[in-house]
Each structure stands twice: as structure tokens, then as C-alpha cells.
Amino acid sequence: MNVVSIVRHRKSKAQSKELNYIPNQYARGLRIGRTNTIGVIVPDISNIFYGKLCKAIEQEAYLKGYNLIISNTYEDAQKEKKLISDLINRNIDGLILASSFDDKNEIEGLRQNDFPLILVDRTFENFNVDSITVSNKEGASKAVEFLYRSGVKKPVCFTISPVYISSISDRIQGYLGALKNQHDAKLFQIPHNNIEEGVAAALAELKHQDFDGIFCVNNNIAKAILKSLAINGEGFENIKIISFDDIEVFDIVHPKISSISQPIEEMGKKAVMLLIDRFDNPEGHQPQQIVMDTVLIER
Amino acid sequence: MNVVSIVRHRKSKAQSKELNYIPNQYARGLRIGRTNTIGVIVPDISNIFYGKLCKAIEQEAYLKGYNLIISNTYEDAQKEKKLISDLINRNIDGLILASSFDDKNEIEGLRQNDFPLILVDRTFENFNVDSITVSNKEGASKAVEFLYRSGVKKPVCFTISPVYISSISDRIQGYLGALKNQHDAKLFQIPHNNIEEGVAAALAELKHQDFDGIFCVNNNIAKAILKSLAINGEGFENIKIISFDDIEVFDIVHPKISSISQPIEEMGKKAVMLLIDRFDNPEGHQPQQIVMDTVLIER
DNA sequence: CTGAAAGCGCTTACAG
């Protein structure tokens, strides 16, 4: 079939029996109450983690016959609110959400209305909604323990702010809990929208201080550290670095960066499966909080 | 307004005068013939270039009140055909397409039906449809000239296959045209779906051969070279490398990689503006082929 | 100026 033939269908007795007839999905959706469209809201699709997550979601959704409407919040809660109401008024069948809200109350209404919602990457405490996350706290602990095993005595933590994001605060807790000397914690909070400058400033402050290891709360922090060190790395030759998120770059840079790898493909795939499972079985659905394991990649 | 209040609206006299009433977009679309939805089809959203392009498209579309349905083809022409017909049957108002087709005939039907279509990144010869690309040939020339200026005597070219993709073939032409010794061209074609192995094999073949510079046709090739060199870089110490696409990684790796930077944000923004311009002025629309300049970034 | 009706393209329940 050439694409010509599928442009601007109009139903007629002849056409409805035509082999390649594809019904207008909006009319169908209006009538039937389903649109086979899934909304996806993430902070930033150009962040490699969310790019890969969306790819995984898209592949599974395509297999199951769903299209995706993808939007970015850039961590802006106001935009997130608007996007959620936009998407719902576009009659999405369900929503996969990596939320930037600081409070679960913003989406309490979705829960109360039994709107099909899957939280990914980020979740809320005491909030009985489907979610797929990784064991962030344990992953961060593993990272700090690895630093100690590698000879590090005084590890510091670089985190982005805002820190109310569940994945971030869990990683910070993991770092704090794994410290040998609990009252010697050192935490640098880097604003998420100005990472490069913030990291450079933190490194300048750290220069010649008594520390020998860095735990990075995500790949953006680690990349900014690499960039800063590439420009002015003296004094940091013996610092050991580990980062949450495993990205390709870590294979090709100096200094070597170890990482805590997340099962992104599985997370995306499971999010779609969980959602479709809920479509098929709307009554007896019990929200599940799936927590997946991370893998330490030593370099 | 809490999100509760926008869930599952149902129209009534009271509600239609309600302040925060948002009409069902599908019913509206069905009636009015517009859905304020733009389809976006790219090869792979997890490729940083397309990730950034989609981000730019999304930002501009959001400002103008449009949602995006984003899909990936993974260079699969069959999937691309299905996606195009899917999206059209979902009544998208227009399509922004980075096509993997080897032949313009696949979308000739869209053109003939005056379906609002904007080609980005990749286009077709003698095809009078709106498009936004960069001057790939000139960019590749600039790259090769830079290699010569840097002292390179014998540059080789690493390209991905399939090479019928317009941006790729234009870059190859630019490389070939800029060679001082035209009959000494050396081209390595790396299959797009197996880049790392292909690049490693090509480098193994090149080892100890008489060459001293590489022009990479895109960032994926350059990253694979970096990875290969990180594993086994001996014998390549004095090779000068330049790549199409400027990516953050190039700031933080050794060897230094210069690049030909594309104005991704502007391309995405212009694609949306061109499309909306066409919506607003469907009659007098004359297809434009916009070609943007690249910038050489020396490292 | 206001309000009821028609119709966008479908699917489902119903009548013949």
C-alpha cells in the first residue's frame, strides 16, 4: 500500500470493506472511550536517562499498538500541572509520569479518580499508586562502599537540588547511611538548571581540601565534573569518582568513572506492561510498587 | 485548580460556563478538523542529536499550544510507513519527519494530497516539500579543510551505511570534494546498527597504515572511535579527528575531537514555525527548502 | 441575542 491511499479516509460502504481501511482514531476514541494513546511526562527528554527510558517505553508501546504523547516539564511544577490536564483532556488512556512535584497532593486527584497512572523513576512516600523505581538508597550505599574498598577515606557527595525528588533524596540517604564517620558528611547541592557552574564552584572550594572521593547523584553531575576537570584538573589527580546512572561516556573518559547502572529498558517496558495490565483489568487492580535492583559497574 | 477538578469532565450547561472547563480535544478535533497535535518521526530519540531536536520542537510546540506524538523508526522503512499512516489516522495536523526512506516516492502521496509535512535533517532531491537541513556538503568540506590546516596529509572518512540518507551522502560528497588528492579517497562504511564492532574492525584494518586524520560523518561514529581507542589506542597517537555533530562529550575526552556543529535548537524551532505558518495559510503556501549553516568548533 | 439541531466518523445495541 502506498501512503497515498491512506491519506484522508472517508468512510463509505465501499471503504469499510476495503482491505486497508483504517478507522479515524479520534472518532473511534470518542465512541469507544479508549484512544490507544499513552501520555508520557518526563523532566527532560534530552537527558540521556530519560531519552533511553522513553525509547524503551516507545518500543513496548508500539508492539502493543499504542502511540505516545511525550512532554517535558524541565522540573517546572506549573508546567507539569498544565501538561497533565492537557493530556487528560486529550483522552489519553493512561499516564507514565516521572514527576517533578514536591508533593503527592498534586496528583492525589488522579489516584482518587482511579486514573491509570504509573510513576517511574520518582515516587512519593505513602502513596498507593503503581510505580517503578530502583533501589536508590541501596545503590548509593553500594557506591560509597565501593569507594571505601578502593581506598577512599573521605568521600563527599555531589547532589542536584531540589532534593525533594524521591530518587535524589533516597540516594543522599544511602550516601549518608553508608559513611563510616557519620558526622563527617559533606554534601554539595548543585542547582539542576545551572549544573556546570555549580560544579565548578564546588570543585574550586574543594581544591586542596581533605577529601579523596566523590559520589555523584546522577550522570549530569558526573559529566559536569569531567568537564570541569578537563579544563582545570590539577590537584584532583587522586580523586576516585563514582556516579549513579551508567552512561556510554564513562567508557571513554579519564579519570575512570565507576557507576551504578539502572535497568532502564526493563523499567520502561514494565511501565507499559503494568499500564496495559490495568487497562485490561480495571476492577481488581491492586497498585504495585516495583523496585528494581541496580548494578555496580567498576572501572 | 487542583488536578481533581479537571479529571473526566462532562459537559453540561453549568460546566460549559465554568471557569476551568477544558473541552474534550478529540471531540473538538472531530468537529473542527484540527487537533492541535503534531506528529514527529525520527530515527532514534535516544540519539543525542534527535533528542535535542525533539526537545527544541517540543518547546516551540508547547508555546504555540500543540502537543507532540513522537515515534522512532530505528531506520526501518516498513515501520516508518506504518507510523505515518498511524499518525495520519490519529488526525495529526501535520508531520515533522526525519525520514529513513531511500526513495521520495514513499511520501509522494503526502505531497500530492497537500498534507502538511516538514522534512528535517534529511531530505530528498528534486522534491518540492518544506524542509530544514544544514549545509552538509559545505560542513564536511570545512571539516576536511580543517584537518589539512592542522597538518593532516591523508584523511580517511568513516561513514554509516545506508548511505542513501541525504545528510550522509552530502557529507560524503563534501569529504570527497575537499580532498587534495581526489583518487586517494578512503571510505569506511559502518552499518548503522552495529557501529561499535564496525568501527573497531575498521580501526584494526587501518592500524599502521598510511593515514593521519579521520572525518566522522556523525557523533555515533566518533563515540565508537573514542571507545575503541580507549580500549586499544596504541598506534593512533597522532591521528587528528573531526566529527559532524557537536556533542558535550567532545569537551571532556582525549584525544580532542573537533566538530561541525549544527544549529539544532533553531532547526527544531523553525520546523514548528514553518508548519504553523502553513496551517494558518494553507492556500498560498509555497514550500521552502531552508538550509542552515554549520559552525566549525576547533579543539 | 439565545437556544436547539445538525453533523464530524466511528461502534454498539437494536429493529427488521
Place this chain on the structure above:
DNA sequence: CTGAAAGCGCTTACAG
């Protein structure tokens, strides 16, 4: 078993 009608939620053109 087949075919016409109703209705999903809107907007627009029309009647009052």
C-alpha cells in the same frame, strides 16, 4: 444475518 439509528462531546450554522 443485515442495515439503520443512536450517541460519544464538541462547534457552527440556523431558527426563533
